[in-house]
Each structure stands twice: as C-alpha cells, then as structure tokens.
Amino acid sequence: MERLIRKIIIEEGARHYGQSGRILKRLPDIAVEEADDDGSLQSETQMDLDKETLRLLRFKGEFLKPCPGTKGYICCGYQILNVGTNCPIDCSYCILQAYFNKPSLRIFVNLENELEHIGKVIDSNPERIFRIGTGEFTDSLALDRVTGWSGLLASFFSNKKNVVLELKTKTDNIDGLLSSPYRERIIVSWSLNSADISSREEHGAVSIKKRLTAAKRCQEEGFNVAFHFDPLIHYRGWSEGYLETIELLDRYIDPRKVIWVSMGCLRYIPYLKSIIRKRHPGTHILDGEFINAEDGKMRYFKPVRLEMYSFMSRNLCKWHDDLGLYLCMESSDIWMSSLGWSPEDTTGLSGYLDKRALKICKISY
Amino acid sequence: MDKNQILKKAVSVDIEELDEKPGPFCMSFGFDPDNITASVRTAGLINMPLIRRTGAGSVDIVAGYRRILALKRLNWEKVPCIDLCGQGLSDKDLFMLNLYDNLCTRRFNNVEKGMIINRLLKYYTMEDIYRSYMGLLDIPSRREADLLIKIEGLDPEDKEIMAREPLSIKSIESLLELDSPSQKTALKWISNLKLNTNQQALFIDYINDISIRDGKSIREILDDEVFKGLFMNRDQNNPQKAKRLIDLLRSRRLPLLTGSEKAFAGQVFKLGLPKNVRIKHPPFFENPDYLLEISFRDGGNLIETINALAGIKGLSNLKDPWKG
Numbered sequence: 001m002e003r004l005i006r007k008i009i010i011e012e013g014a015r016h017y018g019q020s021g022r023i024l025k026r027l028p029d030i031a032v033e034e035a036d037d038d039g040s041l042q043s044e045t046q047m048d049l050d051k052e053t054l055r056l057l058r059f060k061g062e063f064l065k066p067c068p069g070t071k072g073y074i075c076c077g078y079q080i081l082n083v084g085t086n087c088p089i090d091c092s093y094c095i096l097q098a099y100f101n102k103p104s105l106r107i108f109v110n111l112e113n114e115l116e117h118i119g120k121v122i123d124s125n126p127e128r129i130f131r132i133g134t135g136e137f138t139d140s141l142a143l144d145r146v147t148g149w150s151g152l153l154a155s156f157f158s159n160k161k162n163v164v165l166e167l168k169t170k171t172d173n174i175d176g177l178l179s180s181p182y183r184e185r186i187i188v189s190w191s192l193n194s195a196d197i198s199s200r201e202e203h204g205a206v207s208i209k210k211r212l213t214a215a216k217r218c219q220e221e222g223f224n225v226a227f228h229f230d231p232l233i234h235y236r237g238w239s240e241g242y243l244e245t246i247e248l249l250d251r252y253i254d255p256r257k258v259i260w261v262s263m264g265c266l267r268y269i270p271y272l273k274s275i276i277r278k279r280h281p282g283t284h285i286l287d288g289e290f291i292n293a294e295d296g297k298m299r300y301f302k303p304v305r306l307e308m309y310s311f312m313s314r315n316l317c318k319w320h321d322d323l324g325l326y327l328c329m330e331s332s333d334i335w336m337s338s339l340g341w342s343p344e345d346t347t348g349l350s351g352y353l354d355k356r357a358l359k360i361c362k363i364s365y
Numbered sequence: 366m367d368k369n370q371i372l373k374k375a376v377s378v379d380i381e382e383l384d385e386k387p388g389p390f391c392m393s394f395g396f397d398p399d400n401i402t403a404s405v406r407t408a409g410l411i412n413m414p415l416i417r418r419t420g421a422g423s424v425d426i427v428a429g430y431r432r433i434l435a436l437k438r439l440n441w442e443k444v445p446c447i448d449l450c451g452q453g454l455s456d457k458d459l460f461m462l463n464l465y466d467n468l469c470t471r472r473f474n475n476v477e478k479g480m481i482i483n484r485l486l487k488y489y490t491m492e493d494i495y496r497s498y499m500g501l502l503d504i505p506s507r508r509e510a511d512l513l514i515k516i517e518g519l520d521p522e523d524k525e526i527m528a529r530e531p532l533s534i535k536s537i538e539s540l541l542e543l544d545s546p547s548q549k550t551a552l553k554w555i556s557n558l559k560l561n562t563n564q565q566a567l568f569i570d571y572i573n574d575i576s577i578r579d580g581k582s583i584r585e586i587l588d589d590e591v592f593k594g595l596f597m598n599r600d601q602n603n604p605q606k607a608k609r610l611i612d613l614l615r616s617r618r619l620p621l622l623t624g625s626e627k628a629f630a631g632q633v634f635k636l637g638l639p640k641n642v643r644i645k646h647p648p649f650f651e652n653p654d655y656l657l658e659i660s661f662r663d664g665g666n667l668i669e670t671i672n673a674l675a676g677i678k679g680l681s682n683l684k685d686p687w688k689g
Contacts, residue, residue: 274538274539274542277542277573278542284577284578286574286577287574287577287578289618289619289620289621289622291619291622291648291649291651292648292649293649293651294651294652299651301619301621301622301625301649301650302649302650302651302687303621303625303685303687304621331651331653333653
C-alpha cells in the first residue's frame, strides 16, 4: 500500500516528532513538502481525496474516545484510538468519504507523545476493561510498514493488563506484528465480505483468501483473531457469496481462538449516497431497499436485515457455536429476532464483549 | 478612471445594431419579457440602456438587455442609449456596473447567478467570489456556488426550465449528476407536472436509483405505458398526477416496503375496527411497536370502544406483514 504514496506533506510543527523522522526515513525517495494550513477540502474537484499523499500532522484533540454509537441502536462500547484518518483502501461503501472534509492519508505524529496520558486514563480505571481499536478512522495495518503503529502500540499496551488492543484491517500486512515480541491481549481482526463484494467494492484490499491466510498465520503465531462481516451487502446471490466466505473461514481458522465475530448490514448517512455515486459510478451497493432509520442513517428495510443476520448467524454457528457473535449498531428487537437473544443495550453488549475478552485473551488483572 | 465621473453621452443607436444574443456583460436569462414590454409601451423608455461601441464598430450592450428586447418587440427603430466608449472603462468595470445596476432592481434566478459567477471568474478567484459576492447574490453556501457555475453549460431549453421552475438546490445538484439525456427527461417531467421541491427530490432519487439498479435509462423507464398513461390522463390534475408519479416510482424502488405497507393495511382493514379506532405502523416498520389510536367523546364511549376492540376476532393475528 505504501508503494502508492507519491508525496509527503509535513504540517507546521510536525517535523520534530520522532514519528515524522522515522516515516521520512522509511520513505526516502518520496517528495516532501511543508505546509502551514490544515489542507481542508476546498471543492468537489478533490473528490479523489488525495490518497497518494501522506500528511504528517499533530492531532490536537483527544486520542482515546469512546465509539459515539448511534441513537436507538446498541453499540459495542469500544474505545477508538485515533492514530490517523482516511484510508488507502478506498472501499466504495466507506463512511470516511463523507466523514472527513480533509484529504490525504493523515498520520498523527504526536501519538507516541500522548501515550503517557492515555496510559494514565487506563491506569486510573483498573477495574475496567478497555477494548481499544485503531480501525475506526483508518485501516489499522494498511500503512503499518510506514507508520510502525502495530509495534509502537503493542509495546505500549503490553503492560496495560486491562486493555485489549484490536487492530482491524483488510490487508495482509502482518510483518510488523509478527516481528514484535508481543502477543498477549492483541487482537488482529479482519473485515470480511463475500468474494464478489470484495473484488468489486474494496478496491485496495487484498482478497478474502489472502486475509484469511494472514489470519491463520496470526493464529499460529499466538495472536487472538476476530472477524467483522461489516458491511453485509444485499445483492443477487448474496447468500451463496457469504456462505463461501464462511466455508473459507472453516478451512483456514481455528474457531476456538476467535474472540468475536461481528455483523452489520450496510448503513450510511444520506449525504454519503451522492459521494458514492460520484466516486464509484459503477457500484450497485445502493441498489437495495434502504429506509431512513431512527438515527437518520439509511438502513436496509428491517426484514432484509433480519434475513441476512439470521442466515449468517445460522451458518456461523454451524461452524462453531461459541464465536462471540454480535451485531454492530442494531436494535434490541433485531437481536432477538435474528440471534435469539439481546444484550438489551450498550452496557449489556459491552459486558458481553468484556467477558469474551476475559475468556479468550485470558485477562487476569 | 473615476467611476463617479462617467460622462452620460447620449446617442441614438439603430436597433439592428443591438444583438439579441447575450453579450459579455449580460446577466439576464429566462425572464418574462411581457412585463417590461408593457411598461415601455405604457411609460416609454425611462432609463436609457448603457452600451459600448467597439473599435470594430459593433455595439456591446452593457446594461439594459431586457429593455432592448422589449423595444425590439415594440418595433422601435432607434434606441436612445448612453455610450460608455472612450471613458477608460475596462470590461471588468462595465461588468461590475451592470451587476450593481441589476442588484438595485431585482433578484437573480439560478441560471443568472451561474452566469454571473462564471463572468466574475474572469476577474476574480473563486475564493474572492466566495468571500465577497455570495452575500450579494444571495447564495448561502460554497457548495451552491460551485453548483450554479455548472448550469451555464446546459442546453438553453434545460436552462429555461431551471430558470422558470422553483428547483431546490438539492434537485439541481442531483440533476447535474445525471447524464444529459436523463437530465432533459427529468426536467421535462418536473416542469410538466409542476413537482414541488420535495417531490422533485424524491422523483430524481427514485428514478436514478431504479435506472442504475435495472440497467435502464431514465427515459426508457418513463416511456413505460404506466407513466405515459399517467401523463396523458385528463381526469387528473397536476397535483394528483404528481402524487401518483411519486407513488408509482416509490413502489418500484421499494417493492418490499410498499408491499409490506399494503399488506399491513390489508390486515387492519380485515379487522373491521370501529370507526373511531386506527392502528398505524411505525415509520418504515423500523420500530417494533405499532400504534393504536382511539378518539372518544367520554369515558363511557372509551369503555364501549375498548370492549368492541377486545371482541374483534383476528386481532391477535395482527403481526409484522413480512411474517406471512
């Protein structure tokens, strides 16, 4: 992925950070520019989002924040570690296209300087389990060879016994992880889809087989793994497509060491639709029956979601009946109708996932 | 040049010399010429148009394009004008003069705003225009300014509709994202059925989604007998046709949802509820709870209604319509 980077921009005040120096050293042949503004998108002419530029900058906000969830739907309650924004993979359905108004792959070079503060927050809540992920606003591993995020974070969190760190990816960039000595409480997770959707809509991602090959390798190396069927997309032949992926899971992965598997049907803020139409004119991901849900997001009409979740749940449970299966941002009645139980609310789901972390990651704190 | 010292040099210009095509300073489009024609016919030419005679001998209209068109309709042969040539005024000065002259007297339609921004771009950067002219032109956002620029490139026929119909900026944006034949077809339907802004947005959204989903052009879809029949139906007025059009498109775009709505309405109808009782489903059936509404005159009437409700056979069979 990093081979596609053609330019580096360093914002004012970002050069002296150690991370900037390391990144520049890892990319010695890339043109470097200095910039004093924040590079906001000025017009729609920048619809390409400038994904060939790496922008090094200081992040001035809070690095660790709870997932905001969405009104009326149950959230997993994990903590987002905001290491950077935007993603080189460029999936047609990606919310980041509408979420940020600033282009380029943005790397927050002051992350390691803020880790001490993050550590204090964690240490001051010793009774609490922190499920922390970096895959919300970017792919956790797509730029790992450039950023070295996995090594940095694995090392830092290795002595935080009440933390599980989830690195979510659609790549097979696991070299950095494998070369680090840390394994405990690190979850490497892959977003999965059907092979059709993966090849048509996840433009810069590796194939499902490659993702699962990488997952198998991580399992063998002692990492915990997780999988996210998100977004599930309703298209002609969806059930066969997703079944094939579940069959691949069976072939590559030991289900007993899977910490959790999530599912979430495609949903989007209405504004994203025109962006998808412009940036991915050939896509059919918007063909399904979407309704304006209670949180203002467009979601598949309820019986479509129920059918997809029930199908997936049935077949995943055939593979293994203790996968830590959960739904991402769904209502309690959808949980009940498709999985046969409901955590009732975000607190309930958080508790369920904390228990999974305790059990599979063998946390003893 | 001191713009406070423009010399008012009145000249008489042969009307044949004044081109009907919009010139470099023109910012008028899609106006109704009847009003100004009537005004000139009644009160004469109150303000003389501003022109510039060029070195090549031709005449550019600086301000007063509409007045000149009215005079042509009234068959005037000579037009008294103010000639601004030889006063050291640049094209930019003349354009700004016309802009402020117009700003004093009227509002611009969307096509005209697009024309003005495009002309301003000869003299200013877009950033300058965002900063200094959006307020003057009553353009609320940069996004809207960016969109309006694109209108000028459309066919005159399409621009006429855009100037005439009260299109929302959302609709304009959606229309501009369509290919040209689809744009024309959609504009024709919007114009002929006088869709309101909410209907415009739904119409473009549904028809575009169906077109992409089914791999058919918008024209092909609307050429279907169902839509043609709707268009030709003389028993319905425009608001009725507009509503029917949106309903038809919605049922094609969202067949499961509309099917469920119908099935649910059927379930409720079969119950034979008392006239003062209504059962409603939540929006899009997203929330699991249905709504029971009873209107009543007093407690006795309420008890009577509840008892009647309790006695309705089949009430316990009421369920999510997709459950069969």
